[in-house]
Amino acid sequence: xxxxPSDIETLARDVRIYVFREAAASxxxxxxxxxSRALGRPESDVRxxxxxxxxxxxxxxxPNDGNIWAANPFCAVPSGFRVSAGGKRYWGICIWDALGIAxxxxxxxxxxxxxxxxxxxxxxxxRGENLVRSEGVVHFAVPAHHWWxxxxxx
Amino acid sequence: xxxxxxxxxxDRWCEARDLTRGATITPxxxxxLAYGWYKDKVQPQWxxxxxxxxxxxxxxxxxxxxxxxxxx
Numbered sequence: 001x002x003x004x005p006s007d008i009e010t011l012a013r014d015v016r017i018y019v020f021r022e023a024a025a026s027x028x029x030x031x032x033x034x035x036s037r038a039l040g041r042p043e044s045d046v047r048x049x050x051x052x053x054x055x056x057x058x059x060x061x062x063p064n065d066g067n068i069w070a071a072n073p074f075c076a077v078p079s080g081f082r083v084s085a086g087g088k089r090y091w092g093i094c095i096w097d098a099l100g101i102a103x104x105x106x107x108x109x110x111x112x113x114x115x116x117x118x119x120x121x122x123x124x125x126x127r128g129e130n131l132v133r134s135e136g137v138v139h140f141a142v143p144a145h146h147w148w149x150x151x152x153x154x
Numbered sequence: 155x156x157x158x159x160x161x162x163x164x165d166r167w168c169e170a171r172d173l174t175r176g177a178t179i180t181p182x183x184x185x186x187l188a189y190g191w192y193k194d195k196v197q198p199q200w201x202x203x204x205x206x207x208x209x210x211x212x213x214x215x216x217x218x219x220x221x222x223x224x225x226x
Contacts (some may be wrong), residue, residue: 018198057202073192084158094155100192116156117163117170124157131185136157138184139164141176141220144212144222 012049014039020069025151027088029076031067035113060093069093073100073108095124095138102126157183176221183215190214 015035019138023029032050034042038148047066049082054061062069068076075081075091081098083090085107095113102109103126111124117135125133158164161178168175179187190211194200203211205224212222 016200020200026162028216073188085184094201095157095181096155096184096188096191099181099188103185103189103192104195106193108194114159114167115163116162117158117167120159122159124159124185126185130191131182136159136181137161137164137178138155138181139158139167139176139178140155140194142166143176143220144224 008048008052010039011039012046012052012056015046015049016053018058019059019068020074020104023071023074027074027090029068029071029074042095070097073097073104076078080114081110084112099124099126099131156182177219179215179218186215187211187217188198 018038019030020033022034027066030038032043035041035050035070036046039046049061050061050066050068053059059071060069061067069105070076073092074097075097077091079091079093081095082091083098083101084091085102085105090101090105092101095111096114098111102111106129108127110127111126113124114120115122116139122136123133123134124131130136156167158167158178163177164178167173178222191208208224212218212224
């Protein structure tokens, strides 16, 4: 028989559901003060829940201020990987996450990304769960078992 | 994971940074990976993939060699 979830696990689940639902619906990743207000929980508890989620690799916190950097695939700040979907603009931290936004939303999407080398604009498009426009190649610099050693670089 | 115009641009990017070249996949493979990885992420019942599930996803798009080994 499994143990019942702890308070932190219960709050972390509520925070996770709120953060991802809000990021998908609004194209804006909520931060601790927003989450605190929405859930009616102290901000310190919310921050503890965010650290719990980050430890579980559910989302990524910025190293300097502890804010959410990415509720991946949704990046909290503008990046070079822009996703237009449902009349909104989202950002991913990499090309995989930009494609992941289309997958998570379950909607058609146009992804604009620069060539990592020369910066030329490139475009991918997802329609009806198919990649219907494609160019270039995707490079993984880091072997799979080291992806989370430095997820920012990965 | 970055998108590049072609393999030559990957080589140039790695050389400029003195980095060992990693692995390249097609955008179609990347889409299928992203779809399998993230399609449930906003759902309340989402849970992390197990290593077995992640390996199966990588394998399903033809990524089986050592670079894609998740167990180190």
